[in-house]
Amino acid sequence: MTPTLSCPSTTMSATAICTTTCSFLPRLEFTRRIESSLSLQLYDSAAALGGTFSAEHGVERFKKHLLERYGDPGRIAAMRRIKTAFDPADIMNSGAVVRPLDETPGS
Structure with a gap:
């Protein structure tokens, strides 16, 4: 069975931090992949623009x-x-x- 890409929710805050939920990968695997590349690029860009880091559900x-x-x-x-x-x-x-x-x- 080929997994289907399904991204039911994507939100973007003013600090350019993107949270995406995709159902084709287990949550922790998806998060690990995103945290190791895309998220760091977004966090670096947000910091360069004067944004701040916060964790919506805790650090x-x-x-x-x-x-x-x-x-x-x-x-x-x-x-x-x-x-x-x-x-x-x-x-x-x-x-x-x-x-x-x-x-x-x-x-």
Whole structure:
């Protein structure tokens, strides 16, 4: 059976971030393919035009690398200070979104 391309919804925000749902690939496979090429091009273009990065349904582990790359450094620093104040050992939801201040990337 040949898969059919079906894209029932495509939305474009003012920051040029495109979200497309296609039913011919499993969701995670589709997202992996898009995130590794097209999305980065869109995010780079949006950032160059002064746009900002946000994750409509949360950053978590899946888009953490995008937050680190495109997020506002001041906001990320504030989130890390809050994480450090409430969870310095990184026990709660460990590794998601931001690290405590005393941790370095990859630790």
